[in-house]
Amino acid sequence: MEPDRPLVPSRRRFLSAALVGLSQKSGRAVTGSFVLESHEAGHRLRDRAFAAMPAREQRVPLVIVGGGIAGLCAAWRLRRRGFRDFVVLEMEDRAGGNARWGENEISQYPWAAHYVPVPGPGPSLARELFEELGLFEDGEPSERHLCFSPQERLFLQGRWQEGLEPAGTPKDIDQYKRFSDRMADFRANGAFRIPAGDSLRLGELDRLSMRDWLLREGFDSSYLQWYCDYSCRDDYGCSSADASAWAGIHYFAAREDHDPGPFTWPEGNGWLVKRLLERVGTHVRTGATVCQAAREKNRWRIVTKEIAYVSDAVIFAAPTFLAPFLIEDMPAPQAFEYSPWVTANLTLDRLPRERGVPLAWDNVIFNSPSLGYVVATHQSLASRIERSVWTYYWALADGEPAARRRDLLASGWNRWKEAILDDLTRAHPDIRECVSRIDILRLGHAMIRPSVGFLTSQARRKFTAYEADNFWFANSDLSGISIFEEAQYRGVTAADRALARISK
Amino acid sequence: MTFILFFSVFLIAACGLIYELIAGALASYLLGDSILQFSTVIGTYLFAMGIGSYLSRFIGRGLVARFVTIEAMVGLIGGFSSSILFLAFAYTESFRFLLYSLVTLIGILVGLEIPLLMRILKDRFQFHDLVAHVLTFDYLGALGASILFPLLLVPRLGMVRSALLFGILNAAVAFWSTFIFRHQIGSPAGLRVICLMVLAALGAGMVGADRLTGLAEENLYADEVILSRNTRYQRIVLTRWKDDLRLFLNSHLQFSSRDEYRYHEALVHPGLAALPHARSVLVLGGGDGLAVREILRYPQIERVTLVDLDPEMTQLFSTNPMLTELNGRSLLSPKVRVINADAFPWLSENGEMFDFVAVDFPDPTNFSLGKLYTTAFYRLLAKHLSASAYVAVQSTSPLFARTSFWCIVETIRGAGLKAHPYHVYVPSFGEWGFVLAGAFPYEPPALLPEDLRFLTPANLSNLFDFPRDMQPVDVQPNRLNDQILVRYYEKEWSQIAR
């Protein structure tokens, strides 16, 4: 019961703020550390420095290496088709890979992947899985799992504005319009699908960069260019000058125009991992780093620290670049480039001050090197949220990935913490008074880059079509586009191929 | 010595500019149109300084004593300027008059300062050096003040304390001038006492600045404030004028004791009187216990569960004698269970069923409150309804916020419930709307509890009739992922406010 009395409150609110002023608080100490570090294990794999002499041997018809989304979805498919004689070997203590999540006293939160767009109405693997998980009710996406409003905002010219497209001059607006018309044409063309598949139509768009395509088409609005560059960094971890135009366009043209979503959860795609684990968890062995896979008579011997698995077939759902380090005579995947990323989870004891539209789910700072932050408590049903966890994303997109990986490892926690707080201070001057903890995850090979030419390359074909010795690759990096649906598609495809062989 | 002298020039220049900035900023905050306010304040101030400079020629002997007195006066008046202006805005009609009078007065005094000081110093320095130095420090002081004001003073101290702080600096300059120029003053003791008194007054102002908020605020509510409390969730203010008790939450009127019975009878009885078999009732929001009071009129009700976010609110309405008299001690009834929780999460974690639910949330003024008016919320609520239950939802004004009202109706329908909208007139609010929702068609009851003050069985069905200017409009249901209601609501009420 409450008719608004707008004049009175504004006057009153002003009075208390201006009269008493805001009490001065000093910046507080922020705790935290690097978490879930895996580059040491990675380097030991690279240097073949694991001295594994497993005491036991176990016979199992099929081994899945890697318990990310691809590996778990391969397992999901196998179970749905009634096959149970397999294990999933996961290096980390918990499955999930890039869809891992964490939890503290305030909220669960993602470590990397945090959303999936609502799959279109046509039949698709994602739709099939999501129907099974109850994400659709009577064919409609379930409201509780869709991203709540407000979904996105952009910090531009000193205040937060609604949506991610920077509002500009009539010229900018005109170019947006033209750009979105072009994307609608591409959408109608049907060449850009999810999953993207292995032989692309309009492959010529893979031979120039997104940036060059924009320039070629006369899109010179700096706002539009920023927006496209942001999109490439957000989805692929590389700038629009490095991403192929095909991939850059795919981001816009492969999605439904009027997406009511996306689907998202406090723990990000960890929600999906949990549901998958409810279905296939009994097959998953965690803490099981595969350090060698060798062909022995017509079998595979998959070596982990404690157990050597002897199998007829292998689905390799760990990142493809690792294969040559684990498997003798496996050629190194040429042209597979990976973007380094930093993600951080910030614990906020109160929400900072800010100007403009209210806190959204995805919050982006214009012209920042980072990608902004996603609010883990956004999907809470509570009407009062006083503390929160923000997941902050930073793709090290500029320059050579290898050089940036070295930067990534060279800078200590304190440097990263300061860089993150400095970045956020632009939009939230008092952020340092609000944050009590910053945990930082460094991902050297976070995701595959769809660099110019990669999607149409022979190098990629070699691994997507790999079929020798009952061994299939399945990591999402085969797609060159690092999203949930690609990981699922790769896992399911490999599972189907494996079943076709094993049941023969 | 020379340093102290020029430092004093620096300080008084800074003080002078701060008073001007405060007057300008306050005027633009409180009156709007910042360009107009700033130009007229600055213009008046500069003109007054000119008057001051001109008047300085009439001061003959006792230069230093005059200078000290003027400094102390500037400190006092300038220091209290923003407090005076705030109170004037809250209590009087003559804010503008006071504003320009104060600006003129301070301007004249400040205009006197520099000419007097130059004359005091003229025997100590070469004239060309003196002019150069004094003016240099004068302008430096202005620079310092203009940088400090927006960056540090306003955000950190607020207007009242900033003015007081600079008043103190001004008075301090006066005070130490009685030492620096002691040979040029007849009897410094008297002047020192004056300075100390001014300093003490300003210091006291500094300490009491917080209380001033309350003082100014009280007057923004038309009536006497008899209780005001900041809880973790909201600011609760209770006012009284004669026999009219009013509750404000975050400055939004919640009820007036003169006509709240209309609202609460309308919220509860059309639904509950139609459910003779109801035993268990849920109230969401409504921590004032007034809806519960109406519910307890039905002897067959065995259990009322009240879920309200703020424990201090329900505590207040269980203990304060004035308030318990108003709600008939409803929250103390053994049938009533009070739960302090956020309603949406509470419902999703709880499996209880109810025969009637009264939903009395604040209006959807923001996205957080908007969640409580979504299809997702009503779907969840529907899972807590026993077979024949009804829900009554307060749904803002169908007259002032017509689109918002019909959006709530549409949302309830979107959640798969039948919706029966109705409205009543509550003088302190205006035309107010409710929606009765349930799985079944609704027939108004033939019987109502006795001794109601507003509703009769005969006029009940009229409530469901909407005149032309409140009839349905085309709207979308409100969903968590678009929150269209908050946008409708914002638009409609901002039009009313204008």
Ligand SMILES: Cc1cc2nc3c(=O)[nH]c(=O)nc-3n(C[C@H](O)[C@H](O)[C@H](O)COP(=O)(O)OP(=O)(O)OC[C@H]3O[C@@H](n4cnc5c(N)ncnc54)[C@H](O)[C@@H]3O)c2cc1C
């Ligand atoms: C920062 C970031 C944000 C992202 N955000 C999104 C998003 O919002 N939405 C989205 O759809 N996608 C997002 N992605 C893409 C994400 O990578 C994919 O969606 C998907 O999770 C990839 O799954 P995968 O199984 O192919 O690979 P991975 O997740 O990399 O899984 C590989 C698994 O193999 C394991 N492994 C590696 N080596 C070994 C070994 N030797 N032995 C055993 N196990 C091993 C790893 O521990 C890991 O669990 C994001 C990625 C990053 C880096």
